[in-house]
Amino acid sequence: MPDTLREGDFIPQTVTPPEKPLPLVRGLLQMIANPLHVWPRAMYENPYHGVRWIGRTFHYFRRPEHMKALFLDHADVFRKSQFQKKLVGPALGEGLLTSEGEHWKFQRRAASPAFRIDALRAIAPAFTSSAETAADRMIAAAARGPVDVMSEMQHATLDVIVETILGGADPDFGYNRIAGTVEDYMKTMGKPDMLDMFGAPTWIPRPWGGKGRRAASGLKQSAVNAIERRRASGETRNDLLGLLLAARDPETGRGLSEDELRDNVVTFIGAGHETTALALTFALYLIANAPEIQDRLVREAREVCGDSPIDAAMIDAMPFHEQVIKETMRLYPPVSIIDRVAAADIDFGDVHVKKGDFAFALIYIMHRHRRLWEQPERFDPDRFSEERAKGISRFQYMPFGAGPRICIGMKFAYMEAIAILATLVRRLRFLPNADHKVEPNIRITLRPEGGMPLFVGRR
Ligand code: HEM
Numbered sequence: 266m267p268d269t270l271r272e273g274d275f276i277p278q279t280v281t282p283p284e285k286p287l288p289l290v291r292g293l294l295q296m297i298a299n300p301l302h303v304w305p306r307a308m309y310e311n312p313y314h315g316v317r318w319i320g321r322t323f324h325y326f327r328r329p330e331h332m333k334a335l336f337l338d339h340a341d342v343f344r345k346s347q348f349q350k351k352l353v354g355p356a357l358g359e360g361l362l363t364s365e366g367e368h369w370k371f372q373r374r375a376a377s378p379a380f381r382i383d384a385l386r387a388i389a390p391a392f393t394s395s396a397e398t399a400a401d402r403m404i405a406a407a408a409r410g411p412v413d414v415m416s417e418m419q420h421a422t423l424d425v426i427v428e429t430i431l432g433g434a435d436p437d438f439g440y441n442r443i444a445g446t447v448e449d450y451m452k453t454m455g456k457p458d459m460l461d462m463f464g465a466p467t468w469i470p471r472p473w474g475g476k477g478r479r480a481a482s483g484l485k486q487s488a489v490n491a492i493e494r495r496r497a498s499g500e501t502r503n504d505l506l507g508l509l510l511a512a513r514d515p516e517t518g519r520g521l522s523e524d525e526l527r528d529n530v531v532t533f534i535g536a537g538h539e540t541t542a543l544a545l546t547f548a549l550y551l552i553a554n555a556p557e558i559q560d561r562l563v564r565e566a567r568e569v570c571g572d573s574p575i576d577a578a579m580i581d582a583m584p585f586h587e588q589v590i591k592e593t594m595r596l597y598p599p600v601s602i603i604d605r606v607a608a609a610d611i612d613f614g615d616v617h618v619k620k621g622d623f624a625f626a627l628i629y630i631m632h633r634h635r636r637l638w639e640q641p642e643r644f645d646p647d648r649f650s651e652e653r654a655k656g657i658s659r660f661q662y663m664p665f666g667a668g669p670r671i672c673i674g675m676k677f678a679y680m681e682a683i684a685i686l687a688t689l690v691r692r693l694r695f696l697p698n699a700d701h702k703v704e705p706n707i708r709i710t711l712r713p714e715g716g717m718p719l720f721v722g723r724r
Pocket residue numbers: 361362363373426532533536537538540541544598599600603604663664665666667669670671672673674675677678
């Protein structure tokens with residue numbers, strides 16, 4: 266802990282890294298349980314290491330210059346790795362997140378209009394209305410004790426994304442139906458598999474994957490149902506599904522195949538709600554424990570929005586809300602590792618990557634690296650004030666990735682998170698829960714073990 270802490274500073278809980286690297290077998294078992302328990306303290310202090318394992322090098326990067334080389338300068342050399350495909354592929358198939366090359370380019374072009382600023386400004390009311398409903402639910406639940414704000418935020422962001430993609434509530438994608446399915450998937454498919462770590466071929470049966478595979482096929486069937494309902498309605502709408510249905514490749518004139526349509530509905534619903542929900546979950550935990558910061562948020566929300574529903578212009582006028590969201594994603598990046606595989610030999614100057622090697626961008630570690638951040642374990646949203654943010658390099662803070670595969674929903678996520686946070690703090694007070702230990706765990710996304718029960722009161 267830094268020795269210059271001031272009164273009121275908050276050091277949020279996380280996993281304490283081991284002092285030394287773990288022995289091999291324990292390390293592998295812990296990697297499956299939670300990689301944060303494997304990475305030793307030294308990794309937060311030095312810039313890089315590589316490990317030879319079954320004939321290839323696994324490169325572990327956490328230096329901004331390496332991130333630039335990986336995601337921008339040599340983006341064409343690095344492909345999505347089989348680890349990512351193994352983790353998310355069964356659910357997301359060949360959608361935008363997982364596809365490559367021309368296939369990816371076409372889908373990215375088709376979806377882009379839904380993420381232009383004018384389209385995002387138009388959906389801002391959906392952010393506020395889902396947050397108001399979440400606040401009502403939380404007030405009702407608070408009478409019974411601590412409220413799990415993680416499930417509340419997942420509910421709120423699912424409502425928003427379903428509205429954005431499908432143009433309204435959908436019987437297949439209601440929260441009560443989807444929540445258990447996503448949970449089952451994350452707990453089974455969403456973590457590394459011992460057989461994969463030893464390079465075992467995919468045809469070897471993995472009986473423990475059954476629940477996850479059923480969850481994936483349930484999600485796919487829901488997407489097919491939603492697409493069929495849209496077609497049967499005969500309506501042409503301008504929501505994301507409407508754009509995907511209408512998309513034509515300018516060169517070939519072809520549209521998205523049925524599988525691509527289905528995979529993109531699942532991709533956008535999955536990628537578009539879980540991550541933002543986690544950013545909000547950790548933000549509520551942080552402000553519950555930092556009352557001064559919570560008060561500043563309340564003041565800003567009241568000054569800018571009064572009691573009115575929050576619109577796009579108000580979102581733009583709340584920089585401190587954005588700072589809190591940014592600092593939350595520094596400490597708890599919803600996507601904590603981004604991995605790639607090299608399609609050719611490439612030289613980074615100080616690191617040589619060979620064709621077939623794996624590259625892991627350790628976002629969580631980079632965001633808490635001792636050489637990059639002052640008092641990295643301290644919650645300090647003012648790091649992202651206009652003045653101080655000038656000292657943060659583009660590739661040192663990467664919650665949304667970087668380069669051509671940067672998150673298509675980045676602006677969407679910021680707008681949504683700011684609108685939901687402001688709506689909640691105007692009405693509710695978040696208070697710490699000393700009985701709950703906060704332990705983030707990497708399972709595709711960075712989730713708090715056991716949810717996030719907090720005390721909630723009316724303002
Ligand atoms: C706080 C919220 C979010 C975080 C932290 C986040 C993070 C990321 C990251 C790190 C990537 C890059 C993955 C890689 O390079 O392998 C990504 C890609 C992507 N994200 Fe997000 N995301 C968020 C919200 C959203 C939202 C709201 C949507 C949709 C509405 C979305 C849809 C996608 C899609 C479709 C991709 C794949 C883009 C491509 O490969 O062209 N994300 N996201």
